[in-house]
Amino acid sequence: MKKASKILSICLIIIMLSNTMVFGEININEYIKGALLGDVETGEVLYEYNINEQLAIASISKLMTYLLMKEAIENNEISLDDDVVISGHAAATEGSRFGLVSGETIKLSLLTKAMLIVSGNDCATAIAEHVGKTEDNFVKMMNEKAAELGLMSASFINPSGFPINDQETGQNHMSISDIFKLVRYILMKYPETLDITSQKELIITERNFSKASTNPVFGVVEGVDGLKTGYTDKSGLCLVSTMPITGSGQDFRIVSIIMGAQSHEDRISKTKQLLEYGRDNFSSQKLTDTFIAIDTVYVSSSKYGKIDVYPSTDFKKLVKNGEAVKTEISYNEEVSAPIAKGEKIGTITIYINDQEIGQVDAVVNENIGKANIFVRIIRFISNLFGF
Known part of the structure; x- marks a missing residue:
């Protein structure tokens, strides 16, 4: 030829099938600092608003803490069966707490659940000390890992996201686009993460502990199985959510990110709009x-x-x-x-x-x-x- x-x-x-529910275009940009809807496998961004500004990320920080813990397990440095002795420093961590007591011993697996499901800041500190030996060394590891992954906007000062003070430097920061990169990396490398984040409550009978997941869209959007909430005065209300889209020949996963919502209602309603927009308006095509x-x-x-x-x-x-x-x-x-x-x-x-x-x-x-x-x-x- x-x-x-x-x-x-x-x-x-x-x-478009005649019975397909579609929203057309959406606009959820009011009363939030930024938003993103994306596909995990391809990295496609389906909706975006202010995704490149460096923002305070509050407890979204715990996703990096979790990632470093998972990699340490993968490298046979630690195990989820490890007994972790809780330091006075970890037990004294402020903010949302699981209720750790100085000197007690707890399995790393339970600390992980309490960090992701009920956002225990004390658990994040205990995990950081177990992985990095000291919190300061672990924070250094967090920033090094961010650089390795190309998360150029990331800046960490602690493993929990709790603000050290009210100044700009007293917060963990990252852009929404980099949060999306981090979430994709975790979900693609460690899909078993969803076994934890999909749990709607954490019940520990021997501790007389029972608390619902901090994720506010459980029961609001069917199929949501993660991922992480966050809040400080500086960050506003934040939520990273994910859900699979299956059936009718479809098999893909979307992630929505809402940062800086001014009210709980806004955080929930805007997350719902994003996830339903992705579910009802897109199909995965080879x-x-x-x-x-x-x-x-x-x-x-x-x-x-x-x-x-x-x-x-x-x-x-x-x-x-x-x-x-x-x-x-x-x-x-x-x-x-x-x-x-x-x-x-x-x-x-x-x-x-x-x-x-x-x-x-x-x-x-x-x-x-x-x-x-x-x-x-x-x-x-x-x-x-x-x-």
Whole structure:
């Protein structure tokens, strides 16, 4: 085949079903400091407001504390079965508390649950001391991990997020976009996190302890299974929520982030709007599939003439209901046999509503041999006379 950028267009229209509930566009920007709705797997941002400003994050900080603990377990440095001796410093931690007592011994697994479910600041400090030996060393680890993950807006002064004072420097900070990166990293690396954050209450009979999860959207939005609340005077009311979208061929997970809400009602209602907007208006589409040929082309020098063309990689995206998806294939100036399996022979460009969103190599998925001289002569004559 000798073509100067042959282009094949394939249009796929994502059609809204008549019984699908849709919100169209939403606007929840009033009375909050920022918001984001995104897809965990692809990292796509479906809604955003003020996501790059460095904000006080309160107890959202505990997600970084949890991450460092999980990595220490993964590295066989500690275990969830560890007995943690509670220091006087940890027991004296202010703010929301689990009620730790200096000198008592508690399993790390229970400290973790109390930190994530009921947001125990004392548990965060105890975990930090167990992982980092001292709180100061652990805070250094938090900032180093943030830098490693590319969370350039992150700045930590303690493992809990409780303010040291009312000054700007007395808070943990991060942008919403970096919070989203951190949440994605945790959920993709440690999906078992949801086994804890999905619990609606924490009951410890031997401690005579019973308290509902701090997550205020349990029972408000069906399917929510995490993730973390936060509040200080500086940060306002904050909430990171997540839920899976399943059924009708769908299987993806969304995350909503509300920072700086002025009232509990706003935090709940705006989270509900974000999650329902994501659930009711988007579907996960595999726009290219390595197992499905996207085109068949004639290569006169090849053994069998026609060859199937495949995308080199899968390309998944959340597509909004009603958006038009189009792929275009531009072939190399000259494509001739032999062609090795996996060899690039062109480029597949993907568009949504005529806006380019990505490219994937066009390849063959088997070795394509060269036709012998007699076959090529016959094909030449056939093409010459239009047979």
